[in-house]
Amino acid sequence: GESVGLHLPTLSVQEGDNSIINCAYSNSASDYFIWYKQESGKGPQFIIDIRSNMDKRQGQRVTVLLNKTVKHLSLQIAATQPGDSAVYFCAVLRSGGSYIPTFGRGTSLIVHP
Amino acid sequence: DAMVIQNPRYQVTQFGKPVTLSCSQTLNHNVMYWYQQKSSQAPKLLFHYYDKDFNNEADTPDNFQSRRPNTSFCFLDIRSPGLGDAAMYLCATSRGDNTEAFFGQGTRLTVV
Numbered sequence: 001g002e003s004v005g006l007h008l009p010t011l012s013v014q015e016g017d018n019s020i021i022n023c024a025y026s027n028s029a030s031d032y033f034i035w036y037k038q039e040s041g042k043g044p045q046f047i048i049d050i051r052s053n054m055d056k057r058q059g060q061r062v063t064v065l066l067n068k069t070v071k072h073l074s075l076q077i078a079a080t081q082p083g084d085s086a087v088y089f090c091a092v093l094r095s096g097g098s099y100i101p102t103f104g105r106g107t108s109l110i111v112h113p
Numbered sequence: 114d115a116m117v118i119q120n121p122r123y124q125v126t127q128f129g130k131p132v133t134l135s136c137s138q139t140l141n142h143n144v145m146y147w148y149q150q151k152s153s154q155a156p157k158l159l160f161h162y163y164d165k166d167f168n169n170e171a172d173t174p175d176n177f178q179s180r181r182p183n184t185s186f187c188f189l190d191i192r193s194p195g196l197g198d199a200a201m202y203l204c205a206t207s208r209g210d211n212t213e214a215f216f217g218q219g220t221r222l223t224v225v
Contacts, residue, residue, distance in 0.1 A: 032212050043216030098144045098209035103155035
């Protein structure tokens with residue numbers, strides 16, 4: 001089955017720095033990998049996804065890198081802002097009728113002004 | 114405007130007393146999910162509906178049931194809540210052919 005885990009439970013950065021959040025996965029059959037952001041007291045919010053046949057995808061201030069050789073996924077946030085403070089989850093999507101997110105453990109990002 | 118709405122935001126129930134959590138959506142998505150999230154942990158999928166087809170996760174306790182009377186509404190029934198069922202319950206929706214799931218704000222369940 002899928003197993004998704006994160007290397008660091010907490011990441012503290014200064015405002016303006018770049019942040020890198022990492023994730024390891026075990027199921028090579030996943031079609032998509034996704035990053036979600038969860039602010040305190042709220043549900044997860046979709047940030048960006050990457051298909052398994054890609055190795056990089058960029059969004060607004062975010063970049064996701066996928067290394068299938070070592071089964072590693074990362075989320076890079078440029079010019080981190082206090083509003084980026086949240087828990088970030090990587091998720092793999094298993095297919096079969098619909099795409100079902102299976103979440104990893106989560107990394108808490110703390111941005112200091 | 115809220116697209117996935119969960120009611121109530123906070124629910125307190127007594128040990129062993131049945132409780133129902135509700136979720137509604139305005140997105141007309143065909144897939145609806147229920148996740149359980151305990152403190153400092155990742156959301157854990159309990160079950161999902163693809164249209165009317167119910168899919169239960171293998172490790173979801175029998176104590177948890179769900180109903181989806183129509184496209185817009187989905188309910189989570191906990192027949193006999195135990196202290197270990199205290200958690201945030203998250204409802205989500207998606208189009209079956211799309212990777213993005215939309216989550217509600219969650220219902221935080223306390224069992225006393």
